[in-house]
Amino acid sequence: MDELAARFPYFMIAILLAVGVWGMVGKRNLVKKLIGLNVLQSAIILFFISGSLRDGGTVPILFPGEHGKAEDFVNPLPHVLMLTAIVVSVAVTAVALAFLKRIHREFGTVDEAEILSEMESQS
């Protein structure tokens, strides 16, 4: 049970990953695909962050005159990486939303099947 509790974050991350991929691949609504994408990216960000934790670790800041060992601090590098990953994710979301706005203006819907059937009837 302790084992399970210690790995609880990883189970949640696995579930989030599955939900995200399912939303991206299984949903026909283009907005829901984007939401799935965001869930997936959040899961990966959480994975990096939970992997950086250390038992009893504290904020990785060294005050003047202090001497700490690396084991006393959480790993700061994943946090920095995830700042970049969040920026990438925001950029992708922004581009996707701009696409969706154009698609909605053009077809009047964001449902993939309806868009496809409208393109069929056009050509």
Place this chain on the structure above:
Amino acid sequence: MTAQLPALIPLPLLALSILAPVAGMWRQGIAFWLAVATIAFSTAMSAWALAHVIAHGPMSYEFGGWEPPLGIEYVVDHVAAFVSLIVMVVALAVVVATRRMAEQEMQGRQGLYYSLVLLLLAGLTGIVVTADLFNLFVFLEISSLAGYALVFHGGRKGMLAGYRYLILGTLGGAFYLLGVAFLYFETGTLNMAHTLAILSASEATAPVSAGAVFIFIGLGLKMALVPLHLWLPDAYTFAPSSVNTLIAPIMTKVGAYAMLRMFLSVFPEGYLIDEVPIGQALIVLGAIGVLVGAVVAFRQQDIRRLLAYSSISQLGFIAIGIGLATPLGFVAALLHIMNHALMKGTLFLAVMAIRLQTGVSEVPALAGLGRHLPVTAAAFTVGAIAMVGVPPTVGFFSKWYLSIAAVEQDLWVILAVVLVSSLLSAAYLFRVLERAYFAPPPAAPDGPHDQPEGEARRTRLPLLGATWEPRVDVLLPLVLLAAATIVLGVLNVVVVRHVLEPGT
């Protein structure tokens, strides 16, 4: 200055991608010249880097003076310089040649168009030169985002194709990042050479293998490995002509390069075969892709769609070469990356020229092409026979190396796949050539209004402009690319001996 060379390939492209739209707001035409000058500069830097690497060996650049493995490192070795030069040369030829097509398709937004082109190239060359796993992810997303936006501009159908490309492409990037997370937590480093050293010194563990699988899926999506290729046909068919001419020859090739990088400088030799069967998966999926892509290509009416499926088929060859994971296999894969960039560049540029002059791209409508556009048709023919693999074009030699590499591993079935696929590609490309050269040409050249828009099966070639053959700014890059497929085919021994063998 040679110490800065690795950074001088991608960074000017990145900087000018911000400057180009600003200049474009002032004068539309300037954006084009800025883009061409920047691409030419990066091409020259790539060529210089290649010459330097051949003479003095690989060079590395530390960002901000932070020594690796702490800081981000750029490394230009034989393979990186080679791929970077190919990408830039093809991009230069294509950007010059598609100028008027882009003027038509991107009316009033050329500044933004060239900004995206430069951003795409900055991302692609960044992937090539970086030696940092996370930095590679960032460049992957930069190039992909520019790619999505470019594809999206292809009218109503391009919109949906662009959106689907975004969803699947970002899924690929996310999987890659997940794989990097597993690797990082096991090794504690993101530097490729450092990762290789740590993984070589330790036993294989489950997290590293899981990371390898996620990286494989992510990069497989980016390089359109069957069955992860679903975004590619629509994206290549419905993107604007100026765009698919640019992305088709180079973009998936850089994904393949990233996959090759994992074999060469991230995972220890044999790890991706003995510990996780990724090499085997690449061979099997590559072989399936080679055959399925060729069969589906045969049934297409639109040449762009035909070429898109043939891309999937050709990428299968690259995947097989990487999957063999022997030096000869890597040589074959890299040679095929070069071939495919040149051949697809030639073919898509010829199709772009045909569309520019006549507005058609369906195979049945090409009757009389050989008579009216002899140079364009000849260039298309050269690209086509290179694709089939007729000596002395480059296409023959990479298939030759691949066959030897496969037989070396007793994989005779790959030999059969190469032969069957060559016959299949002969079938689908000669169907186009037959139409272009031997079908009865139209009685008289049609005016632009003779053919109503949207007619389902046009059988005659309409004339849009004043002349049949495109102007010299389109023809010259086209002819040079076509000539390169033959010249580099003849000189393939030089390329293999001086560039590829030391690099692998």
